[in-house]
Amino acid sequence: MSALEKSPETAGRAPLMTLGGVSQVFHTKAGPIRAVDNINLSVNPGEVLCLVGESGSGKTTAARMAAGLARPSSGEVAFDGTDIWALKRDDFTTFRRSVQYVHQDPYASLNPTRTIQQTITAPLLKHGVVKTKKAAVERATELLAKVDLTPPENYLSKYPHQLSGGQRQRVAVARALTLDPKLIIADESTSMLDVSIRISVLAMLGRLRDDLGVGFLFITHDLAIAKYFGWHGKTAVMYLGRIVEFGPTPKIINAPTHPYTRALIDAIPEPDPDLTKTKGRESLRSLEIPSLAHLPSGCTFHPRCPLFEDGLCDGAVPELVTIRSGQSAACHVVARDGVAALDDEARSDEPRA
Amino acid sequence: MSTVTTTSSSTRAKRGGEGKPLLSIRDFKVEYRTGSGATVQAVRGVDLDLFPGESVALVGESGCGKTTLGLGLLRLLPRLGHASGQVTFNRGDGTEIDILGLDGRDLRQFRWRDAAMVFQGAMNAFNPVLKIRAHMHDTMRAHTKFTKQEIEDRAGELLRLVRLEPSRVMDSYPHELSGGMRQRVLIAMSLLLEPEVLILDEPTTALDILTQRSVVDVLHEVRERLGFSMIFISHDLSLAAELADRVATMYAGRIIETGGVRDMFYRPRHPYTLGLIKAVPPIVGDLPDMESIPGGPPSLAALPPGCTFNPRCKYATEECKEEDPPLLPITDEPGDAHEAACIHWKDVHLQREVPSDLGNAS
Numbered sequence A: 001m002s003a004l005e006k007s008p009e010t011a012g013r014a015p016l017m018t019l020g021g022v023s024q025v026f027h028t029k030a031g032p033i034r035a036v037d038n039i040n041l042s043v044n045p046g047e048v049l050c051l052v053g054e055s056g057s058g059k060t061t062a063a064r065m066a067a068g069l070a071r072p073s074s075g076e077v078a079f080d081g082t083d084i085w086a087l088k089r090d091d092f093t094t095f096r097r098s099v100q101y102v103h104q105d106p107y108a109s110l111n112p113t114r115t116i117q118q119t120i121t122a123p124l125l126k127h128g129v130v131k132t133k134k135a136a137v138e139r140a141t142e143l144l145a146k147v148d149l150t151p152p153e154n155y156l157s158k159y160p161h162q163l164s165g166g167q168r169q170r171v172a173v174a175r176a177l178t179l180d181p182k183l184i185i186a187d188e189s190t191s192m193l194d195v196s197i198r199i200s201v202l203a204m205l206g207r208l209r210d211d212l213g214v215g216f217l218f219i220t221h222d223l224a225i226a227k228y229f230g231w232h233g234k235t236a237v238m239y240l241g242r243i244v245e246f247g248p249t250p251k252i253i254n255a256p257t258h259p260y261t262r263a264l265i266d267a268i269p270e271p272d273p274d275l276t277k278t279k280g281r282e283s284l285r286s287l288e289i290p291s292l293a294h295l296p297s298g299c300t301f302h303p304r305c306p307l308f309e310d311g312l313c314d315g316a317v318p319e320l321v322t323i324r325s326g327q328s329a330a331c332h333v334v335a336r337d338g339v340a341a342l343d344d345e346a347r348s349d350e351p352r353a
Numbered sequence B: 001m002s003t004v005t006t007t008s009s010s011t012r013a014k015r016g017g018e019g020k021p022l023l024s025i026r027d028f029k030v031e032y033r034t035g036s037g038a039t040v041q042a043v044r045g046v047d048l049d050l051f052p053g054e055s056v057a058l059v060g061e062s063g064c065g066k067t068t069l070g071l072g073l074l075r076l077l078p079r080l081g082h083a084s085g086q087v088t089f090n091r092g093d094g095t096e097i098d099i100l101g102l103d104g105r106d107l108r109q110f111r112w113r114d115a116a117m118v119f120q121g122a123m124n125a126f127n128p129v130l131k132i133r134a135h136m137h138d139t140m141r142a143h144t145k146f147t148k149q150e151i152e153d154r155a156g157e158l159l160r161l162v163r164l165e166p167s168r169v170m171d172s173y174p175h176e177l178s179g180g181m182r183q184r185v186l187i188a189m190s191l192l193l194e195p196e197v198l199i200l201d202e203p204t205t206a207l208d209i210l211t212q213r214s215v216v217d218v219l220h221e222v223r224e225r226l227g228f229s230m231i232f233i234s235h236d237l238s239l240a241a242e243l244a245d246r247v248a249t250m251y252a253g254r255i256i257e258t259g260g261v262r263d264m265f266y267r268p269r270h271p272y273t274l275g276l277i278k279a280v281p282p283i284v285g286d287l288p289d290m291e292s293i294p295g296g297p298p299s300l301a302a303l304p305p306g307c308t309f310n311p312r313c314k315y316a317t318e319e320c321k322e323e324d325p326p327l328l329p330i331t332d333e334p335g336d337a338h339e340a341a342c343i344h345w346k347d348v349h350l351q352r353e354v355p356s357d358l359g360n361a362s
Ligand SMILES: Nc1ncnc2c1ncn2[C@@H]1O[C@H](COP(=O)(O)OP(=O)(O)OP(=O)(O)O)[C@@H](O)[C@H]1O
Pocket: A026, A027, A028, A035, A053, A054, A055, A056, A057, A058, A059, A060, A061, A062, A221, A292
């Protein structure tokens, strides 16, 4: 049914991780909210899947389900083809080791009272990856080198507060690597880093992807970073708990079809004064993000969408359907008119209102 | 009484004498007292002019002293901070005001009326038990003799200017508004007394993309309408590309390069500015070649000798370890006010890839 399953590229290879029709409902004072509503996603080994969207769109909720940290209200999370919630205890433990979650905040995610050596050797010894303390230190040294903390000897005896933000985030990644994960879930892992440092952390993650074949679920609200890290992979755009557009990253960035994706891309300022001042931008009909407790009918983007059509968009919920090869969107108008209509209508170089 | 007048930037630009800066900053320094009698110098000798109607972006990485400089200029430093140097404000009627010498009533008058600031993270620091109306009235009553009705009118006008509906917003508590709405309320409040200088510290950080866009568009609009001068602080270079007439890059408490926005982005001549530009991926076009700057910013308590950027600089030579180069005009195009603090600036060139065609993926 979903456009993802039909995608020819994913059909051939066995995905590492699959979210199949997954939802997460939270019961809040305002009533039940569907923070994630029936999403389908998959990540292949050594591949990057970027999950982008604004705050509250459900990225972390989806990622926590992928990591087995939260159980979906409905739908299936499969790892290596098996439903993780049907696994026996030992197998679940193995799964949890194979999927590592790297958080946004390098300050909060490390224990301040432990040295870097203790931080990295503890999981190695606890899970019996190595037998002796000496072997653990050797492995820790290798891992620090892998995340570009060289020479590693300079870092082993340090405490987190003695390191910079970028160095701390590298330590968090080294710790995630202790158990040889097959999938790393990076949730805004570079958002708090300064620009001069961010690119080198991403380059380091890129090497893990290419050299170790680690798959990545890469979550960010920064589409320029998704573009840079996920260029050879795929990107899913989330809005209010649903995936509204999915496809190869270059298409999502350079030729988005869903009005929401287009609005995001257009809104971003460019690091180039002439370009950013001449970039065409359409106004949204409303700046307000609806509450999950009171979702608009039909397409949940309709109160804001510049292409809104009365009667069509506020009726049925649009499904994610293929718009062109490998690229799908959940939009009635784009599904009906195709991209040609989009291109003349909205991408014209009309000056900003 | 006074309403939101649409003083255009050109009329403002004429006041106060031709070519005279509104705000002139010389050898400005800020020290913080830390524990046990020690001090750190967070701003280490800044020279900067802000001209009428101009928008200057202060960019640089975390901890380089951007907020400290902004707070220092408005005399808003915490008690353990101490500013020195010379800051002159040139009030339209020709009077020059020595800001570091102001106190009491004069200082209060300078703040809000002459210059106002929107603080970093302030949209999360509203008094939660007061409605927006009370915030507006408190600010106005502290600084003017406006009647209740006049305050209502003026607040309403400014809220509409930042694209908010006064009837809805005035009666809301801060938590009932989104982050972007609160940021726009703050911008409206900072403009209540028609300051000539507005300092904005990270005005869009922590806001979502579409919300950021609305704040940026509002800033474009209000500046066009009201014609104030603006110093805005941001670690986001793209924002500077969009909003600034002039850019100043800070590193370890100093301005190390400044120039017109096009000079800075297309012809940066300090290795640090160049490095920052190369580290920010553009959104349009193909996969760009990115480069990071090795290492991290130095600790203010242990600055490297000579040019403070030298341990990270690929242009560095032995000479760079001898003295910290001053910010000097660079002579490639005389009169363009492009200055850099680098002894090897002549060797520094940005190879900018022309962004490829936008539709290459379709
Ligand atoms: N445990 C919970 N109980 C109730 N609501 C929750 C819970 N966790 C998340 N939510 C809500 O679910 C929605 C999605 O949240 P989520 O953290 O997944 O968003 P996100 O896309 O990761 O946002 P951000 O970019 O801010 O991290 C939000 O409206 C959030 O308030």
